[in-house]
Amino acid sequence: xxxxxxxxxxxxxxxxxxxxxxxxxxxxxxxxxxxxxxxxxxxxxxxxxxxxxxxxxxxxxxxxxxxxxxxx
Amino acid sequence: xxxxxxxxxxxxxxxxxxxxxxxxxxxxxxxxxxxxxxxxxxxxxxxxxxxxxxxxxxxxxxxxxxxxxxxxxxxxxxxxxxxxxxxxxxxxxxxxxxxxxxxxxxxxxxxxxxxxxxxxxxxxxxxxxxxxxxxxxxxxxxxxxxxxxxxxxxxxxxxxxxxxxxxxxxxxxxxxxxxxxxxxxxxxxxxxxxxxxxxxxxxxxxxxxxxxxxxxxxxxxxxxxxxxxxxxxxxxxxxxxxxxxxxxxxxxxxxx
Ligand SMILES: [Zn+2]
Numbered sequence: 001x002x003x004x005x006x007x008x009x010x011x012x013x014x015x016x017x018x019x020x021x022x023x024x025x026x027x028x029x030x031x032x033x034x035x036x037x038x039x040x041x042x043x044x045x046x047x048x049x050x051x052x053x054x055x056x057x058x059x060x061x062x063x064x065x066x067x068x069x070x071x072x
Numbered sequence: 073x074x075x076x077x078x079x080x081x082x083x084x085x086x087x088x089x090x091x092x093x094x095x096x097x098x099x100x101x102x103x104x105x106x107x108x109x110x111x112x113x114x115x116x117x118x119x120x121x122x123x124x125x126x127x128x129x130x131x132x133x134x135x136x137x138x139x140x141x142x143x144x145x146x147x148x149x150x151x152x153x154x155x156x157x158x159x160x161x162x163x164x165x166x167x168x169x170x171x172x173x174x175x176x177x178x179x180x181x182x183x184x185x186x187x188x189x190x191x192x193x194x195x196x197x198x199x200x201x202x203x204x205x206x207x208x209x210x211x212x213x214x215x216x217x218x219x220x221x222x223x224x225x226x227x228x229x230x231x232x233x234x235x236x237x238x239x240x241x242x243x244x245x246x247x248x249x250x251x252x253x254x255x256x257x258x259x260x261x262x263x264x265x266x267x268x269x270x271x272x273x274x275x276x277x278x279x280x281x282x283x284x285x286x287x288x289x290x291x292x293x294x295x296x297x298x299x300x301x302x303x304x305x306x307x308x309x310x311x312x313x314x315x316x317x318x319x320x321x322x323x324x325x326x327x328x
Contacts, residue, residue: 017162022074026082027155037148041141047209058128063141066104068185068194068283070208 042069080305081154088298089150093143096290100142104286105134107196107279114271115198142286150294153180157302164227165239169306170299177295183223185287188215191258194283199276201266208264218257226250 042064044050045057057064057071064071112130128137153176161172192212200208230246237245267276 018078018158019074020159023078023155023158025075026078026158030082030151031155034148034151037144041145041148043209043213047206054127058126058133059137060141060144061128062105062108062133062138063100063145065108065194065196065279066100066138066283066286067141067145068189068287070192070195070200070205070212072197072200072202072205 078158081158081302082151084301084305085150085154085298086147088294088301089146091297092290092294093146095293096286097139097142099289100138100286103282107282110275111196111198169303173299173302174295177291181287181291183219187219187254191215193280196279199267222250222253
């Protein structure tokens with residue numbers, strides 16, 4: 001039964017590539033946003049500080065250690 | 073249309089990252105927190121200047137604080153991995169969405185965590201001189217960046233070599249190149265040894281193993297969850313939108 005089905009419609013073929021032009025805007029803005037999030041979890045108020053104080057550092061402290069970032 | 077597909081994948085990547093983060097959080101709580109507590113107890117027994125007021129209590133750090141850190145991390149790496157997936161799909165080889173997601177997650181575990189870890193392993197509280205934090209931070213992020221960039225380069229080189237050497241040999245050669253350059257980086261970047269003299273070895277070992285477990289669970293859960301979600305997203309998208317597809321699958325056995 002399966003062998004008579006026309007190949008173009010079956011899903012196991014090599015997937016179509018997504019054009020780089022369609023990816024770049026998302027990659028730029030959201031890639032940057034995600035990196036900012038990683039920075040706040042992994043490094044803020046350690047070697048560098050954007051916000052004064054130690055609240056961010058103290059709040060994510062255990063996560064920072066257990067995710068492998070240098071902490072204190 | 074294609075832009076909507078990328079957005080769709082991005083959203084699903086962040087969702088898969090959140091789900092993977094929940095699994096990682098369980099491991100971090102059960103395996104990691106006891107080691108962090110023990111290390112802090114050691115620190116307080118040995119530190120000279122005893123710290124002032126706690127900004128965040130220990131119980132908050134170990135629960136809500138830990139959850140914030142791990143889940144935000146999960147969402148962020150999920151989003152970035154989804155963007156990398158959008159580039160990789162159909163470009164790294166003849167892999168479907170689920171296989172691409174699994175390969176990407178495995179490669180990410182190795183390059184984002186394991187390779188930097190082997191040079192600069194995770195440290196519990198009280199291991200590491202506070203005065204060297206700037207240097208340790210710079211070296212760690214340098215190592216992560218180097219590892220990721222080299223992995224991308226190795227993938228591109230492997231792809232270039234594939235027509236001449238075949239897929240298997242090209243992958244082995246590219247992988248060897250990666251290992252050699254990483255080995256050089258290991259050799260030339262400064263090593264850190266800031267372990268307090270009598271810090272319990274078993275505690276250090278358990279802490280480091282628990283961080284490896286956290287990452288292994290995170291990336292495994294992400295690869296499987298995102299692969300599933302991506303396959304569904306792409307399956308429902310309209311096919312044939314790409315001009316680049318050479319329709320190579322239709323040629324050999326289609327008419328038999
Ligand atoms: Zn710390």
